[in-house]
Amino acid sequence: MAHVIIRGGNGRRHEVDFEDADITVELHASGDHVELVIEASDNGVPVGKNRFALVNIPRHLLSKAMADLARKDRRS
Structure with a gap:
């Protein structure tokens, strides 16, 4: 079951x-x-009117997260 949860700047x-x-x-x-x-x-x-989520991520942060995940998987 796919879902997306975010917390906005107002805390909601x-x-x-x-x-x-x-x-x-x-x-x-x-x-x-x-x-x-x-x-x-x-x-x-x-x-x-379909349910959707749009995520915009700085490329360097996504690359870092993917590299961290790859290192973690390699250690396992």
Whole structure:
């Protein structure tokens, strides 16, 4: 079950629960940012009203996190 939880600058929690819906994941990269688009394929929902999450991450932070994960996996 895919879900996304964020806490905004005002301290409020926002959650997108995709439940058991089919999801699509798209990755778009530029020189300095990576954008992750996760969208549920909700049947019966009007076009443009699907549940989605959009994450924009500085590329250097994503690269560091992936490298840390690779090192951790190698030690296991």
